Amino acid sequence: xxxxxxxxxxxxAGRACFDGFVIDDNGKPLPAADSLHMLMMExxxxxxxxxxxxxxxxxxxxxxxPATSAA
Numbered sequence: 902x903x904x905x906x907x908x909x910x911x912x913x914a915g916r917a918c919f920d921g922f923v924i925d926d927n928g929k930p931l932p933a934a935d936s937l938h939m940l941m942m943e944x945x946x947x948x949x950x951x952x953x954x955x956x957x958x959x960x961x962x963x964x965x966x967p968a969t970s971a972a
Contacts, residue, residue: 907937923955 911919911933919937921930931939943956 907934907941910937 916933919933919940921932921936923931923936923939925931930936940956943953944959947953947956947958948962
């Protein structure tokens with residue numbers, strides 16, 4: 902199954918919180934879908950060891966979870 906992650910987030914969280922949140926290189930506010938996409942790309946960069954001025958690694962993802970056995 903494939904999931905439209907941006908659509909799912911925008912439809913559940915609402916577009917207003919992302920609309921114009923990110924400003925492009927020309928100083929123009931981006932629409933919600935583009936802002937969310939940019940944030941997701943920056944988040945992926947951080948999770949792969951890079952640096953970002955927009956996103957940080959999620960504490961919920963970084964917290965070590967105990968290993969489970971498939972016994």
